Amino acid sequence: MIVTRPTAEAAHWVQALRVSGWQAEALPLIEITEPADPQAQTALAEHRRHWWQADALMFVSAAAVRHFFSRDVAPPPAQLPINTRFWAPGPGTARALAQSLAGLGVSADRIDAPPADAAQFDSEHLWPVVAAQLHPGARVLLVRGHSPELGDGRGEPQDGALPGTGRDWLIQRCEAAGAQVEACVAYERRAPMLSATERALILNGRGAGQLWLFSSSEALTNLQALAPGLDWSAAAALATHPRIASAARAAGFGQVIESRPALPDVVSALESRQSSS
Numbered sequence: 001m002i003v004t005r006p007t008a009e010a011a012h013w014v015q016a017l018r019v020s021g022w023q024a025e026a027l028p029l030i031e032i033t034e035p036a037d038p039q040a041q042t043a044l045a046e047h048r049r050h051w052w053q054a055d056a057l058m059f060v061s062a063a064a065v066r067h068f069f070s071r072d073v074a075p076p077p078a079q080l081p082i083n084t085r086f087w088a089p090g091p092g093t094a095r096a097l098a099q100s101l102a103g104l105g106v107s108a109d110r111i112d113a114p115p116a117d118a119a120q121f122d123s124e125h126l127w128p129v130v131a132a133q134l135h136p137g138a139r140v141l142l143v144r145g146h147s148p149e150l151g152d153g154r155g156e157p158q159d160g161a162l163p164g165t166g167r168d169w170l171i172q173r174c175e176a177a178g179a180q181v182e183a184c185v186a187y188e189r190r191a192p193m194l195s196a197t198e199r200a201l202i203l204n205g206r207g208a209g210q211l212w213l214f215s216s217s218e219a220l221t222n223l224q225a226l227a228p229g230l231d232w233s234a235a236a237a238l239a240t241h242p243r244i245a246s247a248a249r250a251a252g253f254g255q256v257i258e259s260r261p262a263l264p265d266v267v268s269a270l271e272s273r274q275s276s277s
Helices: 007-019 038-049 062-068 091-102 123-133 164-176 196-204 217-226 242-251 263-276
Strands: 031-033 056-059 085-087 139-146 180-190 211-214 236-239 255-258
Touching: 007 031, 007 062, 007 263, 038 062, 038 139, 038 180, 056 062, 056 091, 062 091, 062 139, 062 180, 085 123, 123 164, 164 180, 211 217, 211 242, 211 263, 217 242, 236 242, 236 263, 242 255, 255 263
Parallel strands: 056 085, 056 139, 139 180, 211 236, 236 255
Antiparallel strands: 031 180
């Protein structure tokens, strides 16, 4: 299996899949960097200094959590009660939040996420969990990434990252409840510069029996841009959201398997594919 997540997440997934008995290699198709735009940097620094003033912080991915809390984030004033809630659309984002908040003395019980048995990890399944928190005047900060090549970088979920359509849907629900929604860019996503070894992995990955793990349609877009014109009809794709699966079919993958983005679900999908082959 070829894991296409950004470098840090790909390494984690490769290790976990290998421990579970599956061969896996990392081919990060999304590079994560700090925001390059000076205005975005200024806005991010301001939100980092006053994060506890928001009623809720919504993080679209684990990368959003790590980059938001990576620097210049101080614990809240000791004399102030912390009422801020932290919204995570999936388990990977929730885990990253728990780790970051622990360093600030904030309990993980302030994190809201879809239940573990939710049909999918996305905004639609997060909304019932957080809807009752909203009221007229509530302040919600959306912490997201940005892709210079794709405008505002709206892609499909990466281990719980909100899809573009779902993100808009959630914002509309928040605003309909009277909340004030603001967004800040915590990181940028770009297509990576590939080594000769990575390019060879792409070419070899076209063959029969090759399986790609996609957790973002942006990774698919980057793959097509980095290796245009390749025939993927002999290879298979495992997609962690229906919208990513649709993008994989459009890219020409001969077999597309859908799974929730949690590791047990991915392993279960792999086992089902192996038993049916």
